[in-house]
Amino acid sequence: MTLPIRNGRIRLSQGQIFWREVGQGVPIVLLHDTWSDGGEWLAVVDLLAEQYHCLMPDLLGFGESERPRLHYSVALEVDCLAEWLEALRLRRVSLVGVGVGAWVAASFALKHEEKVDGLVLLAPEGVQVVGAAQRWRGGRSLLSRVPLARWLLNLVAPVAKLLGWRSVLKLQERVRLWRRSPAASQIMFNRRPVEIQAEYIGGASSGSTSGPTRTPSGSTGTHGQHLSWLKAPLLLLQGDAESSLIAAQIRVYTDAPRAQVQTLPGQDLLQTAPDIVARSIHAFMRNNIRSND
Numbered sequence: 001m002t003l004p005i006r007n008g009r010i011r012l013s014q015g016q017i018f019w020r021e022v023g024q025g026v027p028i029v030l031l032h033d034t035w036s037d038g039g040e041w042l043a044v045v046d047l048l049a050e051q052y053h054c055l056m057p058d059l060l061g062f063g064e065s066e067r068p069r070l071h072y073s074v075a076l077e078v079d080c081l082a083e084w085l086e087a088l089r090l091r092r093v094s095l096v097g098v099g100v101g102a103w104v105a106a107s108f109a110l111k112h113e114e115k116v117d118g119l120v121l122l123a124p125e126g127v128q129v130v131g132a133a134q135r136w137r138g139g140r141s142l143l144s145r146v147p148l149a150r151w152l153l154n155l156v157a158p159v160a161k162l163l164g165w166r167s168v169l170k171l172q173e174r175v176r177l178w179r180r181s182p183a184a185s186q187i188m189f190n191r192r193p194v195e196i197q198a199e200y201i202g203g204a205s206s207g208s209t210s211g212p213t214r215t216p217s218g219s220t221g222t223h224g225q226h227l228s229w230l231k232a233p234l235l236l237l238q239g240d241a242e243s244s245l246i247a248a249q250i251r252v253y254t255d256a257p258r259a260q261v262q263t264l265p266g267q268d269l270l271q272t273a274p275d276i277v278a279r280s281i282h283a284f285m286r287n288n289i290r291s292n293d
Contacts, residue, residue: 002046003022003023003049003050004022005020005021005022005042006020006021006022007019007020008020008021010084010087010088012060012080012083012084012087013083014060014068014070014076014079014080014083015060015061015065015066015067015068015070015080016065016066017057017058017060017065017066017080017084018038018057018058018063018064018065019038019055019056019057019058019084020038020039020042020055020056021053021054021055021056022045022049022053022054023045023048023049023050023051023052023053023054024053025051025052025053026051026052026053026094026285026289027052027053027054027055027090027092027093027094028048028052028053028054028055028093028094028095028096028281028285029055029056029057029081029085029090029093029094029095029096029105030044030045030054030055030056030095030096030097030101031057031059031081031095031096031097031098031101031102031104031105032056032058032059032062032063032097032098032099032101033098033099033100033101033123033270034099034100034101034125034181034184034187034188035099035181035184036062036063036099037058037062037063037064038056038057038058038063039056039063040270040271041054041056041096041270042056043274043275044270044274044277044278044281045278046278047274047275047278047279047282048278048281048282051282052285055088055090055093057081057084059077059080059081059100059101059104059183060072060076060077060080060183061182061183061184062181062183062184067182067183071186072182072183072186072187073186073187073191073195073199074100074103074104074107074126074187074199075107075199077100077104077187078104078107078108078111081104081108082108082111082112082115085115091115092114092115092116092117093115093116093117094116094117094118094119094120094285094289095108095109095116095118095119095120096119096120096121096281097119097120097121097122097124098121098122098123098124098270099122099123099124099125100125100126100184100187100188102121102122102123102124102125102126103124103125103126103199103201105119105121106119106121106124106126106201106227106230106234106253107126107199107201109230109231109232110201110226110227110229110230113230113231113232116232117232117288117289118232118233118234118235118284118285118288118289119232119233119234119235120234120235120237120280120281120284121234121235121236121237121253122236122237122238122269122270122277123242123246123249123250124236124249124250124253125188125249126199126200126201126202126249127200127201127202127203127227127249127252127253128197128200128202128203128252129203129245129248129249129251129252130248131244131245131248132203132245135245136188136189136193136196201226201227202226202227202228202252202253202255203252226255227252227253227255227256227259228255228256228257230256230257230258230259231257231258232258233258233260233284233288234253234256234258234259234260235259235260235262235280235281235284236250236253236254236259236260236261236262237262237264237269237277237280238250238261238262238263238264239263239264239265239266239267239268239269240263240264240265240266240267241265241266241267242267242268243267262280264276264277264280
C-alpha cells in the first residue's frame with residue numbers, strides 16, 4: 001500500500017527548506033544527488049514507509065527549497081541540516097545519501113556523531129581521488145564567466161549531431177544541467193581549489209586512497225575531520241558497472257572503521273534499481289539500528 005506523502009516547509013536562519021516525508025517509526029533522512037532534489041527518493045521510500053519515518057529534504061539552494069544568494073559549501077549544507085533536524089525535534093537519525101548528498105551526510109556524521117545512528121551512501125562525493133582534479137578543471141572551464149569552452153562546445157554541437165558524436169551531445173546536455181543548478185555547480189566547481197579540498201573528508205593530494213587530504217592550515221577535511229574517525233556504521237552501495245571514478249571514491253570511503261561495501265548489479269542504482277536499494281537499506285537498518293523509542 002502506498003502511503004500519502006506529506007510536504008513541509010520551514011524557515012531556517014539561512015533560508016526556507018522544503019521536504020517530503022512519509023511513514024512512521026525510526027527516522028531515515030535521505031539526501032539527494034548532486035544535480036537533483038529529494039523527489040528522486042520516492043520510489044525507494046515507497047518500499048520503506050511501512051516501517052520507517054522517511055524524510056526527503058531539498059538541500060538549501062536545490063529543488064523547491066529557497067535559493068538565497070549565498071556562498072554554497074558542504075559546511076553550509078551541514079549546518080542547515082543540523083538546524084532543520086533540531087527544528088523537527090529529531091534527536092537521532094539514520095542518513096542515506098547519494099552524490100553531494102552523501103558528502104553532506106558523511107560530513108554531518110563526523111561533526112554531529114551523537115545525532116547519527118548509521119549511514120547508507122551511494123556514489124559518494126567528498127574525497128580526493130585520481131580523476132577528480134581533471135573533472136574539476138573541466139567543469140570549471142565549462143562554467144566559467146568567460147565561456148570560451150562552452151562557446152566551442154555549442155559551436156561543434158550541430159556537427160556532432162549530424163555525425164552522431166554522442167559524447168559531445170551528452171557533454172552539452174550535462175552543461176545545461178549544471179547551469180540549471182547553481183548551488184551544486186558552486187559546491188562542485190565554482191570555488192577555489194583550496195576551499196574544496198578543505199572540505200574533503202578522505203583521499204590524499206597524490207590521488208592515493210590512504211590518508212587524509214592536508215590543507216594549507218594543516219587541517220584534515222571539513223573542520224579537521226576524516227573518514228577514519230567516523231564512528232557510525234556505514235554501508236556503501238556500489239554497482240558492478242559503475243565508473244572507475246565512483247569505484248575509487250567508494251574505496252576511499254572504506255577508510256571508515258565500520259564501513260562495508262555491498263556490490264549490486266548495474267550502475268546508477270537509485271534510478272535503475274530502487275527496489276534493490278530499498279531492500280539494502282532495510283537490511284542495514286534491521287541489522288545495525290535499534291529503535292529510538
